[in-house]
Amino acid sequence: MNTWSREERYQSLDDVTPVTLEALKEQVASSAYRQTYHIQPETGLLNHPSGLTFYQGTYYVSHQWFPLGAVHGLKYWFNYTSKDLVHFEPQGPLIQPDSEYDSHGAFSGSAFQYNGELYYMYTGNHRDKEWKRNPSQMLAKMDSKGSINKFPKPVISGAPTGYTDQLRDPKVFQKDNSYYAILGAQNIDYRGRLLLYRTEDIVNWQFLGEVKTQLDHFGSLWECPDYFDLDGHDVLLFCSQRTGPDGERGRKSYQSGYVIGQFDIEQLSFNHGEFNELDHGYDFYAPQTFVDESGNRVLIGWMGMPATTYPTDDEGWAHCLTLPRILNIEEGQLKQRPIPQLKKLRRNKETALGYANKFERQLMPYDGTQYELIIDILDNEATELYFELRTSKDESTLISYNTHTQHLSLDRSESGALPKPVEVTNRTTRLVNPLTQLHIFVDTSSIEIFCNDGERVLSSRIFPSKASNGIKASTESGQVYLKFTKYELSSDAQQEG
Structure with a gap:
């Protein structure tokens, strides 16, 4: 496998000639492992699904994307639209790393509606000359023509006192008359945590504090959080890195799972049962949920894993998204079923x-x-x-x-x-x-x-x-x-x- 320098990993699409891009597309298209009905990258590396939403009759599904090879580098959001969550139309880059605050990558985030318009909140990754990370939580708005307009400054700058620069992946949700953003984080003792922010106007965000769970010593970093209520229960999804040996769960250095319980949002306390993995296969991480046109809670995950080399890497591409799944809680158990629209295939x-x-x-x-x-x-x-x-x-x-x-x-x-x-x-x-x-x-x-x-x-x-x-x-x-x-x-x- 080729070794990528830092400079190569942080090239932008504008730095590459059309001839080079076309050659890469042809190489990827000739792969014997290309999927037929899953979302996969046209070139390069696909990872975290982001900005999943149903808005004005159309589904929007994005994923993080490094277009130039099967490595983690300068991340874009690549977007698809769909009318049925089965057939997808590629729309190209939706959010690009083209500002001071996301100069080293547009990381994961979520979509939400405010006053009838569609917004995205995502993590901007910036590195200084000493390569120190400066995370920012950015807002962008989709206009009537489908173009993205970023807000000029971050709405959340840096990490609060007591936490490292690993602050990322905001998932925005509405509760009562307020909007909240839950973020993955790491404290200065290198323990995974979740932080909560609130706003009344989507611009001015107040840090409320750390969400209290019964998982104080579970993993060194939590990311890709998601909170929602489902069938009368509160559900918290998140990914945990380097969780160490713990029975069957310990077979993965990166876990994606959930807890079910009751979230006291005023006290920032989540009273829950045990952590359960969402998927027991080899390749599943960074899921995100949204509500479909029928009111179902739908999940899509990244069918890949961090720190893993795949057989397609030398062909210039890696990974795909899972099929969409409908979530329900029945008799206290989380059920995941393939969406019925897949019958169209x-x-x-x-x-x-x-x-x-x-x-x-x-x-x-x-x-x-x-x-x-x-x-x-x-x-x-x-x-x-x-x-x-x-x-x-x-x-x-x-x-x-x-x-x-x-x-x-x-x-x-x-x-x-x-x-x-x-x-x-x-x-x-x-x-x-x-x-x-x-x-x-x-x-x-x-x-x-x-x-x-x-x-x-x-x-x-x-x-x-x-x-x-x-x-x-x-x-x-x-x-x-x-x-x-x-x-x-x-x-x-x-x-x-």
Whole structure:
């Protein structure tokens, strides 16, 4: 992999010739791992989804973007619009690092409406000559033509006393007659924290203080916070870096999760239950939520991880966004379900009924590389179930389930080229209820697994060869009666499935 100098990482688009950009686009377009129905960068590196909103009949979805290579460098916001959250139209850079305050990157932020108009609040990253970071929280307004006009000065400058320069990712929300911004932070003892600000006019923001949680020693930096009320509960999402060993959760140096409870905003106190990961796969970070046109709380995440090298890096691009998910709380559990509009991607339908047992790795009567697969478990007498996707003689992405312990695992150790470093080769989660269904979305280089109608989700990038397109099922002992429903998926499909 190429080594990037600081100067190369902080080149702007204006510093690069059209010929160089066109050559990079052609290189990226020729990648065998390009997705077919996920948002992915036209070039360079995609990361944190930002500014997600539904405004005047249109969805706006942006992500952080370094256009010149698969490294973290000078960040822009690249924007898409959509009418259905399934088909997206690229609009190009929305927020550019072109001011004194965001000269070294336009970092994550959120969208909100004020007096019927659309605004964005984001973190501007500026470095001085000694390379010291100076974070600022910036405002920008979208005009009637879709252009962005930045406010001339930050609305929040620097970090308050007692905190480091790691202040970032404002998520703006309205409560009663006030607007609030919750930000990720790090205190001077290098502990992750969340800070809250309030305004009545969106320009003058008052620092209220630190949100008190029961997670005082959890991680060295918190980022990408999100607060909302859902089905009568208060929910707080955030990402935590370098959380250290702690059972299954400790398998990741970067975690993305949530707590459910009650937020006393006047006392800055969040009384909550345990921290739970949002996604139990290998590649999921920096999610953001918003409310869709029907009033649903929808989540989109970054299907990638910090400090990880992916097989596409040498091709000049990296990462994608997850499919949108609807969130609900049912019986105290957070459920995540794929949005029903994804049925528009379906091109055909195939079904199969049959038994699988330990004596035969049953090959399903169809294959594919971009599809939606629903596996209904109708009768299970086996102790262990195995489902192999994108399989061939040499490669396989393995989903396994232990009937007795109710542990479900995703193993991509033989799924093709692997990201590096490889922290673990098997990601496992314990289901609350016995497994009755897997709802799986497979794209060219990704898999998203929804278990038991959204009880658990596992999202991962996989990089198999095109020839690895089989689907198999088997058991450890006993047999299982299964129903397979498969749809080929394409972003060109328009009909309802």
